[in-house]
Amino acid sequence: MVLLRWTDPFERTALSELNRLQEEMNMLFDRFFGRRSLLSGAGVFPAVNVAEDDDNLYITAEMPGIDPSDIDLTVEEDSVVIKGERKLEEEGDDISYHRREREGGSFSRTITLPTRIVADKATAKVKDGVLTLTLPKAEEAKPKKIEIKVG
Amino acid sequence: MDSKQLQAKDKQELQTKSETTQTRPVFVPAVDIYENNDALVLLADMPGVSNDGVEIHLEDNELTIRGRVSEEASGLSPIYTEYRSGDYYRSFTLSNVIDQDKIEASMKNGVLKVVLPKAEAAKPRKIQVKAA
Numbered sequence: 001m002v003l004l005r006w007t008d009p010f011e012r013t014a015l016s017e018l019n020r021l022q023e024e025m026n027m028l029f030d031r032f033f034g035r036r037s038l039l040s041g042a043g044v045f046p047a048v049n050v051a052e053d054d055d056n057l058y059i060t061a062e063m064p065g066i067d068p069s070d071i072d073l074t075v076e077e078d079s080v081v082i083k084g085e086r087k088l089e090e091e092g093d094d095i096s097y098h099r100r101e102r103e104g105g106s107f108s109r110t111i112t113l114p115t116r117i118v119a120d121k122a123t124a125k126v127k128d129g130v131l132t133l134t135l136p137k138a139e140e141a142k143p144k145k146i147e148i149k150v151g
Numbered sequence: 152m153d154s155k156q157l158q159a160k161d162k163q164e165l166q167t168k169s170e171t172t173q174t175r176p177v178f179v180p181a182v183d184i185y186e187n188n189d190a191l192v193l194l195a196d197m198p199g200v201s202n203d204g205v206e207i208h209l210e211d212n213e214l215t216i217r218g219r220v221s222e223e224a225s226g227l228s229p230i231y232t233e234y235r236s237g238d239y240y241r242s243f244t245l246s247n248v249i250d251q252d253k254i255e256a257s258m259k260n261g262v263l264k265v266v267l268p269k270a271e272a273a274k275p276r277k278i279q280v281k282a283a
Contacts, residue, residue, distance in 0.1 A: 045157035047234040051227035058227060062198035062234060064261035086157055089194075094187050101181040102196055105155035114230055128221075129198035129261015 045107040046082060046131075050114070054143055057117060057135040064129035065102070071131065075122045080133065083108040115141035159233070165240055176237035180218070180263075184243075188275060191249065191267040197239045198261035205263055207256050209249065215242040216263065248272060 046061035059080060063071065066086045074081040088104040116138040123134045165177040180195040193216075197205075200218035208215040218239035250270040257264050 043159050045159040047159045049232050049234060050230040052230055053227050064196040064198040066260060091185060095185045098184040098186060100183050102183045103157060105157040107157040128201050
């Protein structure tokens, strides 16, 4: 014989309604306290993304219109400083602006790294206005596989 | 020298009624538009877009710029994310008469520069007042 749990149809709709409400509340909280809003709330240029694989940490930042020679990077074991200046081209006197949304100015940002890295082996490149930093993880920070011995 | 501190700004997502076929987000790039005697110049911040990824379209005085970011190799696990990458789209209605054959565009460090030369008829000219 197959045993089935008896469900009251009314109870079921009430429950799913409750679930939906809970999901909506979660979404609301995520929007206020989510990690995204926490970080971008810092408001410091440039906004960065940090990612990892087994061997490296990768930091990317969108820095359009900044010449690579105007970016100054300092890498330590547990932090990275991105400094520089965004210079907007001088366009001469004889012009009038229709729109001016782009901004120039100096910036300096410190990023604390989640793991230790080998600072000497860090590399950086800029392509199409996107800075990518590749930071090799320190040996002790790399994930390790543990063999299971058959006893 | 500009010594103002730069602020990080959230990218503005494009609001349209029609949906795109791709699930990638589409952003509105920040632009500068200025005019001199000979041309209208547009600068747009489109980080991640290469030379090949830009499309510029001018039809009936409507200028459309579109930038596609090159696909990135994934396989990385994100630790934290402050910005999203996606394509760029923006269109403008031009009031000046543009010489459509002479439009030039270039990408440098993720900034698109479009030079739209004015047609001869639209260039400013001084009008001499003749003595009667």
